[in-house]
Amino acid sequence: MKTLIYYFTGTGNSLAVAQGLCSRIGDCELVPLASLAKNAAPIIPDAARVGIVSPLYFFGLPAIVAEFASRLDLSRTTYVFSVITMGGSGGSAAIRQLEGILVNGSGKRGLDAGFSVRMPGNYILMYDSLGQERIERTIQAADRRVDEIAEKVKGGVRQMPGWSPFASLVHHLMYPRFVRGVHDADRKFAADDRCTSCNTCVDVCPVGNIRLENGRPAWLHHCEQCMACIQLCPTNAIQAKKTEGRKRYHHPGIGVTLLKAQGKR
Ligand SMILES: Cc1cc2nc3c(=O)[nH]c(=O)nc-3n(C[C@H](O)[C@H](O)[C@H](O)COP(=O)(O)O)c2cc1C
Ligand code: SF4
Numbered sequence: 641m642k643t644l645i646y647y648f649t650g651t652g653n654s655l656a657v658a659q660g661l662c663s664r665i666g667d668c669e670l671v672p673l674a675s676l677a678k679n680a681a682p683i684i685p686d687a688a689r690v691g692i693v694s695p696l697y698f699f700g701l702p703a704i705v706a707e708f709a710s711r712l713d714l715s716r717t718t719y720v721f722s723v724i725t726m727g728g729s730g731g732s733a734a735i736r737q738l739e740g741i742l743v744n745g746s747g748k749r750g751l752d753a754g755f756s757v758r759m760p761g762n763y764i765l766m767y768d769s770l771g772q773e774r775i776e777r778t779i780q781a782a783d784r785r786v787d788e789i790a791e792k793v794k795g796g797v798r799q800m801p802g803w804s805p806f807a808s809l810v811h812h813l814m815y816p817r818f819v820r821g822v823h824d825a826d827r828k829f830a831a832d833d834r835c836t837s838c839n840t841c842v843d844v845c846p847v848g849n850i851r852l853e854n855g856r857p858a859w860l861h862h863c864e865q866c867m868a869c870i871q872l873c874p875t876n877a878i879q880a881k882k883t884e885g886r887k888r889y890h891h892p893g894i895g896v897t898l899l900k901a902q903g904k905r
């Protein structure tokens with residue numbers, strides 16, 4: 641059975657999970673959903689099995705993933721699953737959000753299964769990165785979780801997370817405000833004198849939200865708040881809020897070249 645996995649990633653965690661699933665499932669293609677964001681046409685996947693892999697943002701979906709899901713018509717698909725990567729907890733709220741969007745969309749067809757995977761948190765505006773040892777342990781545990789999920793997907797298991805009152809409450813309290821401000825939140829970003837005009841931030845931005853002006857990044861205010869530019873800058877030149885002095889993180893198996901491919905297809 642052919643499988644298509646759509647993914648969105650900022651710092652590589654979700655891409656690493658999507659890659660891990662694809663290689664374990666077999667006959668599988670990865671599609672960066674940011675590459676489909678440039679028009680409003682419905683998306684009808686040419687595969688019997690479809691997966692959607694995304695990070696968790698404020699107990700909900702990244703805005704670009706929610707918009708993508710609203711255009712996805714899965715009525716011809718046999719099995720649909722989603723995997724949410726997150727630094728802490730609350731993946732069930734994003735899975736329920738995704739289910740709601742799909743069921744109310746043009747395909748009127750929701751998920752068969754939804755899973756969450758703990759990964760190192762990347763939200764540097766709020767907290768520092770884990771140390772090296774904890775990053776390695778977290779990623780090893782995530783790999784074991786990906787093994788389990790791949791087996792369930794291959795077996796066509798139907799498994800949705802139960803309703804969590806806590807996750808649902810946090811989603812309702814925090815997510816709408818996040819989404820309202822998300823595209824403009826790059827107004828807090830600035831590059832300091834460590835910038836070497838290397839272009840990495842431009843390359844890793846999944847939504848083409850950065851260009852270099854006079855050798856320095858300029859942000860164009862359609863940001864997804866994925867943190868890739870801040871986290872991948874090789875000289876730690878990009879700051880926002882309290883990021884100065886915080887360690888930078890990206891998934892060790894996913895570098896600039898793979899992230900760069902995301903918006904271009
Ligand atoms: C804007 C933003 C909001 C986030 N909100 C949450 C959250 O509510 N709960 C959580 O557990 N992790 C949260 N995270 C952490 C990410 O979900 C997690 O690190 C994810 O694996 C990153 O995936 P990526 O490397 O594919 O971008 C947030 C990250 C960002 C950038
Ligand atoms: S990645 Fe960092 S050093 Fe390179 S252009 Fe962007 S801000 Fe400057």
Ligand code: SF4
Pocket residue numbers: 650826844845846847848849850859862863864865866867868869870
């Ligand atoms: S500007 Fe930075 S945080 Fe915003 S979408 Fe691009 S890479 Fe992500």
